[in-house]
Amino acid sequence: MSSTRSLWNRIGFNPKVAPYIFISPFFILFLIFGLYPLFYSAYISFFDLRLAGNRGFVGLDNFTRLFTVDEFFTKALVNTVILLVFGSLLQHFIAIPLAILVNNPRTRGRNIIRALFFAPYITSSVAAVIIFGMVFDHNFGFLNWLLETLFGIEGGFRWLTRGGPIKAAISIMLNWRFVGFNMVLYIAGLQAIPHELYEAAEIDGCSNAQKHRYVTLPLLLPVIFFAVSLSLIGGFQLFEEPFVLLGGTFTAFGGPGQGGLTAAYYIMWLGFGTGRLGRGSAVAWVLFLIIIVFTLLNRKITNRLRG
Amino acid sequence: MKTELSRVVSGLKTTLMYAVIVLFAAIFFFPFYYMFIIASHPRSTMFVMPPNLWFGGEFFTNIRQLLAVQQHIPYLQNYMNSVIIAVVAVATTLFFCTMGGFALAKYEFKFKNFIFVFILSTIAFPPFLNIIPFYRMMAAFGWINQWRALIVPGMASAMGIFLMRQYLEESIPTDLLDAARIDGLNEFRILLRVVFPLAKPGMGVLAIITFIGSWNNFMGPLILVPARTRTTLPVALNTLSNLAFGEFGMIYAGTALAILPLLIVFFFSSKQFISGLTAGSVKG
Numbered sequence: 001m002s003s004t005r006s007l008w009n010r011i012g013f014n015p016k017v018a019p020y021i022f023i024s025p026f027f028i029l030f031l032i033f034g035l036y037p038l039f040y041s042a043y044i045s046f047f048d049l050r051l052a053g054n055r056g057f058v059g060l061d062n063f064t065r066l067f068t069v070d071e072f073f074t075k076a077l078v079n080t081v082i083l084l085v086f087g088s089l090l091q092h093f094i095a096i097p098l099a100i101l102v103n104n105p106r107t108r109g110r111n112i113i114r115a116l117f118f119a120p121y122i123t124s125s126v127a128a129v130i131i132f133g134m135v136f137d138h139n140f141g142f143l144n145w146l147l148e149t150l151f152g153i154e155g156g157f158r159w160l161t162r163g164g165p166i167k168a169a170i171s172i173m174l175n176w177r178f179v180g181f182n183m184v185l186y187i188a189g190l191q192a193i194p195h196e197l198y199e200a201a202e203i204d205g206c207s208n209a210q211k212h213r214y215v216t217l218p219l220l221l222p223v224i225f226f227a228v229s230l231s232l233i234g235g236f237q238l239f240e241e242p243f244v245l246l247g248g249t250f251t252a253f254g255g256p257g258q259g260g261l262t263a264a265y266y267i268m269w270l271g272f273g274t275g276r277l278g279r280g281s282a283v284a285w286v287l288f289l290i291i292i293v294f295t296l297l298n299r300k301i302t303n304r305l306r307g
Numbered sequence: 308m309k310t311e312l313s314r315v316v317s318g319l320k321t322t323l324m325y326a327v328i329v330l331f332a333a334i335f336f337f338p339f340y341y342m343f344i345i346a347s348h349p350r351s352t353m354f355v356m357p358p359n360l361w362f363g364g365e366f367f368t369n370i371r372q373l374l375a376v377q378q379h380i381p382y383l384q385n386y387m388n389s390v391i392i393a394v395v396a397v398a399t400t401l402f403f404c405t406m407g408g409f410a411l412a413k414y415e416f417k418f419k420n421f422i423f424v425f426i427l428s429t430i431a432f433p434p435f436l437n438i439i440p441f442y443r444m445m446a447a448f449g450w451i452n453q454w455r456a457l458i459v460p461g462m463a464s465a466m467g468i469f470l471m472r473q474y475l476e477e478s479i480p481t482d483l484l485d486a487a488r489i490d491g492l493n494e495f496r497i498l499l500r501v502v503f504p505l506a507k508p509g510m511g512v513l514a515i516i517t518f519i520g521s522w523n524n525f526m527g528p529l530i531l532v533p534a535r536t537r538t539t540l541p542v543a544l545n546t547l548s549n550l551a552f553g554e555f556g557m558i559y560a561g562t563a564l565a566i567l568p569l570l571i572v573f574f575f576s577s578k579q580f581i582s583g584l585t586a587g588s589v590k591g
Contacts, residue, residue, distance in 0.1 A: 009493065011494075012493030012494055012495050012496075013493045013494070014494070015414060015488075015494060016416060018410070018414070018494035018495070019410035019411075019414035019416045019419075020410075020416065022406045022407055022409060022410035022414075022498070023406075023407045023410045023411065023422060023468075025403045025406070025407065025462065025463040026403070026407050026426060026463040026465070026468060029459070029460060029462060029463050030429060030463075032444075032460075033437075033441070033444075033459075033460040034429065034432065034437070036440075036444070037437040037440035037441045037444060038436065038437060038440075040440040040443070040444070041436060041437060041439060041440040044439075044440065098331060101324060101327060101328060102328065104324070106321065106324075107324065107325075107328070111577070111578060113328060113332065114577070114581065115573070115574060115577035115578075115581075116332050116335060116336060117331065117332065117335050118573075118577065118581060119335065119336075119339070119570065119573065119574075120335055120338070122519050122523075122569055122570075122573050123523075123566055123569075124522070124523035124525060124541050124565075124566070125523070125525055125541075126525050126541040126542075126544050126545050127541070127544065127562050127565060127566045128338075129548075130544060130548050130558060130559065130562045131338045131339070131341065131342045131559075131562065132338065133548065133555075133558075134341065134345050134358075134555060134559075135338065135341065139354070140353075140354045140355070140356065140358060141358070142341065142358045145356065145357055145358050149357075176334070176335065176338065179335075180335060184581050184584070184585060185585055187585075188585035229431070233431060233433060236433075237433055237434070237435045239435070239526065240525050240526060244525075244545055244548075247549065248545040248546070248548065248549045249549065264435050267435060267438065267439070268438070271438065271439040271442070272442070272530060277439050277443070280439045281439050281440065284435055284436045284437075284438070284439065285436065287433075287435065287436070288433055288436045291433055295431075
C-alpha cells in the first residue's frame with residue numbers, strides 16, 4: 001500500500017517521468033492496432049491464408065500473380081488511377097482559383113461561403129451516394145434531365161451501369177465532396193502569405209494575374225504539396241463511394257464489368273467477399289508501395305518547382 | 308473619364324466574381340436541397356419528368372414508413388448506437404489526446420522531438436494496409452460486434468494529439484504550471500485541475516472533428532460491427548438503400564434525419580472546425 005503510494009508520488013512529482021506516462025497511451029494503442037497488424041499483414045501476404053483456414057506458404061505467388069494472371073488487379077489499378085485523376089487531382093485546379101476568389105477581402109460573407117462550400121465534406125460517403133442516387137438515375141434523374149434541357153443530349157447516360165459513366169459519376173461525387181475541403185486548405189495557406197509581398201509586387205507594376213503567378217503560387221507550394229498528398233493518399237484508397245454506389249454489397253464486385261472496381265475495393269472483396277486474406281494483404285502492400293512512390297514523386301516535383 | 312471607365316470595369320469584375328461564387332454555392336448546396344425534395348415526395352409523384360424541384364407534402368409519411376420497417380432495419384436503434392458510440396469516442400479521445408498533447412507541449416524530455424515527428428508521420432499511414440489483419444485481430448479479441456472495436460483503436464489519435472499540442476503550447480503559461488508545482492500539486496493533478504479546464508476551446512474543436520469522424524465512419528462498422536441491431540447509421544442507410552429499392556422517399560427521409568444534426572452542429576461551429584482542421588496544413 002505504502003509502496004504503491006510512494007511509486008505514485010515518485011512518478012507524479014517527477015516532471016521528467018510524467019510526460020512519458022502521458023504519451024504512453026498513443027504508443028500502446030499504436031503498437032497493438034497499428035504496428036502489429038502491419039507486420040502481420042506482411043507475414044500473411046506470403047501465405048494462402050483464407051477465412052476457412054491456412055493452405056500454407058506460397059512464397060511470392062500472391063504478388064507475382066497480380067502482375068501476370070490477375071486481370072482484375074490490372075483493371076482495379078487502371079480504374080483507381082482514372083478516378084484519382086478526375087476525382088481527386090484535377091479538382092485542385094478548381095480549388096485554388098476558388099480559394100483566391102473567396103479569400104479576396106472585397107468578397108462579403110466569406111465565412112458563410114466557406115461553410116457552405118465545406119458542408120459536403122462533413123457528409124458521410126454513404127449519405128452522399130444516396131443523395132446522388134436520384135441525381136444519376138437513368139430515367140428520372142436530375143442530371144440527365146439537365147443535360148437534355150441545357151444541351152439537348154437526349155436519352156441520357158447510363159450513369160450506374162456503364163464503365164465510363166460509372167467513373168464519371170464517382171468523379172462528380174468526389175469533386176462535390178472535396179473541392180470545398182481543398183479550397184479551405186488553400187484559403188488557410190493564402191492567409192499565411194504576408195500582405196507586404198503583394199504591395200511590393202504592386203509597386204513593381206505587377207498585374208493581378210502576375211501577382212498570383214509570382215507571389216501566390218510559389219508561396220502556396222507547401223500547401224499544394226500537403227493537399228495533393230492528402231488527395232493521393234485518399235484517392236488511392238478510394239472504396240466507400242464505388243462500394244455504396246454500385247450496390248453496397250461485396251457481391252456487386254465493382255458493378256457491371258467491374259467499371260467501379262478500385263484497388264481498395266479489390267482488397268476488401270478479396271478479404272471479406274471471398275475470404276482470401278493472404279492475397280488481399282499482398283494487394284494492400286502493393287498499393288502501399290504505390291502510394292509511397294507517388295508521394296515521393298509529389299515531393300520531388302514540389303522541390304523542383306521551388307527551385 | 309478614366310475613373311468612370313475603371314469604375315464600370317471594377318463593377319463588372321465584382322459582379323462576375325459573385326456570379327462565380329453563387330454558381331458554385333448553388334452546385335454545392337443543391338444535393339442537400341434535392342435530398343429534402345425527394346424525402347418529402349410520395350411514391351406516386353417520385354418518378355416524374357421534369358424532375359421534382361419543389362417539396363412534396365409527405366415527409367412525415369415517409370418517416371412513418373421508415374419506422375414501420377424497423378424489424379428489418381432498426382433505424383432508431385442504429386441512431387442511438389451512433390449517438391452513444393460518437394459520445395464515448397469523443398470523451399475518450401479528448402482525455403487521451405489532451406494528455407498526450409500536454410506532454411508534447413509543456414515538458415522537456417529525451418526523444419521529445421523524435422516522438423513528435425513519429426506521431427505526426429503516423430497520420431499519413433494508410434488504414435487499408437491494415438484492414439485484413441485488423442479484422443483478424445479483432446476477431447481474436449472477441450471484439451466483433453462490440454462497440455469498443457470502433458472506439459478503442461482511435462482513442463489516442465495522432466491527429467488529436469497534434470491538435471491539442473498546438474493549442475496547449477500557446478494557451479497554457481508555463482509559469483502557471485510552476486506555481487501549481489510549488490503549491491504541491493503533482494503532475495497528474497496539474498493535468499486534471501489546471502490543464503483540462505484551460506484546454507476547453509481546443510477540446511471543442513477536437514470534439515467536433517472526432518464526432519463527425521465517428522458519425523460518418525462506414526468501413527469500420529461495416530466490417531467490425533455488422534450485426535443489425537449493434538451497427539451504426541451509415542451501415543443501416545447502406546442496407547436500407549439496397550433493401551428498399553425504389554422507395555426513395557423513405558430512404559431519403561432516413562438519410563436527411565441522419566445528416567441533419569451534423570449540418571446544424573457544423574453551421575454553428577464551422578469557424579472553429581475549419582481552423583482546427585487546417586492547423587496542420589500551414590505550419591506542417
